[in-house]
Amino acid sequence: MASTIVDGALFLLLALLFPLHLLSLGRRLLRRSGDGRYLLLRSGVLLASVAVLLSAALSDLKASSRNDAVVSELEEMELKIARLESFLEENTKILNSKTLHLEEKNKLIEEMEYKIQLLQNALHSIKKSPSDSSYSEDRITAMEEEVQLLWNESRENNFKIHTLESLVDDEEEEMKAVASEVDKMKNIVTEQWIQIRQLEQAFQSTKIMASNVRKRIKSEDYNDVARHIKCAIMKLQDVVKDAMEMNKFTAPLANKEVAFFVAYAIMTFPILSAWVFCSSCFS
Numbered sequence: 001m002a003s004t005i006v007d008g009a010l011f012l013l014l015a016l017l018f019p020l021h022l023l024s025l026g027r028r029l030l031r032r033s034g035d036g037r038y039l040l041l042r043s044g045v046l047l048a049s050v051a052v053l054l055s056a057a058l059s060d061l062k063a064s065s066r067n068d069a070v071v072s073e074l075e076e077m078e079l080k081i082a083r084l085e086s087f088l089e090e091n092t093k094i095l096n097s098k099t100l101h102l103e104e105k106n107k108l109i110e111e112m113e114y115k116i117q118l119l120q121n122a123l124h125s126i127k128k129s130p131s132d133s134s135y136s137e138d139r140i141t142a143m144e145e146e147v148q149l150l151w152n153e154s155r156e157n158n159f160k161i162h163t164l165e166s167l168v169d170d171e172e173e174e175m176k177a178v179a180s181e182v183d184k185m186k187n188i189v190t191e192q193w194i195q196i197r198q199l200e201q202a203f204q205s206t207k208i209m210a211s212n213v214r215k216r217i218k219s220e221d222y223n224d225v226a227r228h229i230k231c232a233i234m235k236l237q238d239v240v241k242d243a244m245e246m247n248k249f250t251a252p253l254a255n256k257e258v259a260f261f262v263a264y265a266i267m268t269f270p271i272l273s274a275w276v277f278c279s280s281c282f283s
Helices: 002-030 036-128 133-218 222-246 256-282
Strands: none
Touching: 036 133, 222 256
């Protein structure tokens, strides 16, 4: 808000001095004085200072709005990254639990296969032994039924393990896709933050340059400024008087009093116009 008020005051000062400066410059150039180059140099410096001030004020507003939009977008992306990372962490826990369950199933199958192998060896030994045939047949039948049950359970566990492995593979692929998206978004956010830092540095450099221009303008001797303003007013009256004398209709009115009032009107018109413009812009 303070910067806006300062800029408005500078614009008002420009509206006061710039028309007087142009009139004075035109009068001197028409008279072809030897100071033409010096006047052109002063005008160039004044115009360059005004351009710096205007560009600084406009870049202030544009850079501020642009940075706000980019920062808002980056904050939304960071929230999305946080949600994706939370989803990735949760799925990692689920995948780890399924992997542990899969390892337990594999270990159980290995135990069952070892037990089946033992039963098959025992059946082979019983069939070769010359013991009681009826007892051997009953025992062989019971062991064969147990082996069959173990084989059925083993096949069922193998099917479950295959299904679980498929689910684990699918979730691993999904997690890889999510992790890749998270990495890409992190890279984008990092690049955007770097660009914001660069814009902020450029913006600060522009503000420093504008501040230096303002300091140079303010560092001028106020008495010298007042003297220049007084001289400009007197020259404006001379220009008005000369212009009135060259016109046959206004020549009878070409005196100091009328020239003073005309010069006063020319001087106050841009001030009032600038004041109305600034009031409408900053209200």
